[in-house]
Amino acid sequence: MKKRYVLCDSSSLISLSDSCLDSLLYFFRDNFGVKFIIPKSVEYESVTRPLTMRTKVYCFSAIRIQDMINDGVIEVIEADTEAETRKLMEAGNGIFYAHGKPLRILHIGETEMIALARKLEVNSLLMDERTTRVLLENPVSLAKHFQDEFHTNVMVNRQKLSEFSEHAGRMDIIRTTELVYIGAQQGFFHPFGKLEAQATEAALYKLKYSGCAVSFNELKEYEGLMQ
Structure with a gap:
């Protein structure tokens, strides 16, 4: 099998x-x-x-x-994913800004998992954590979610979003x-x-x-x- x-x-x-x-x-x-x-x-x-x-x-x-x-x-x-994990966290935590400050939305566990998936060429992720999952599936929708949650305007850094998407690749989230x-x-x-x-x-x-x-x-x- x-x-x-x-x-x-x-x-x-x-x-x-x-x-x-x-x-x-x-x-x-x-x-x-x-x-x-x-x-x-x-x-x-x-x-x-x-x-x-x-x-x-x-x-x-x-x-x-x-x-x-x-x-x-x-x-x-x-596996040695330290460098890729660092790139993903730097990009992911620089995508959304509120009151001029970046929103830190990624944590080491989920980020290392994404980096490991890329290294092993595994595209299926079992994940319940909402923020990281939506960031992978539909990142732009998170801006509205954060605006509703924090009751303030949330800006999107398109360059960081592009960097994150490039490093993360396409994932099948379950x-x-x-x-x-x-x-x-x-x-x-x-x-x-x-x-x-x-x-x-x-x-x-x-x-x-x-x-x-x-x-x-x-x-x-x-x-x-x-x-």
Whole structure:
């Protein structure tokens, strides 16, 4: 079976593990040969840091993710992406300006993941974090979003936007809700029998409350597609 690679960010892994849906990654590995990979920074954000924090809120989620790493469902990739990550962060954090100051919208985890995707020539990203996802899919729409959020005019530096788009390239962004929907279509929820449809719907709503940036209207659309 040919391997298909999907790069994951910490937000998607946390959403899945917090929703007790980590078995979905096993399902795609075992049935479709999907290999989920992460950079070291995502391992730190989703596993190492939560396990060393005083608060135990995210500890169980981190343990579940570590278990997937131990089982080979998720592979941690070490690669020299420092220079490309720096270029992406410099460009991305210089695109939008409010009150004459740049809006810092990119963080190391998501940025390193994009750089790693380019280096490995992997175009599929599993990502729930809204800002980075929209920056990759439809960056201009973020200006209006920020204007509504901050109630001020937001300027777009077209040169920085062009630089970021050139470095990032084209990416196929997958949200965890979309992964659940695809899994449902492929039989992931069949073991629930007569409760299959309800289990799918419940899983989608649980993901929303676990951090996936999905609206109630989008959830209703999923429900319509599954009928």
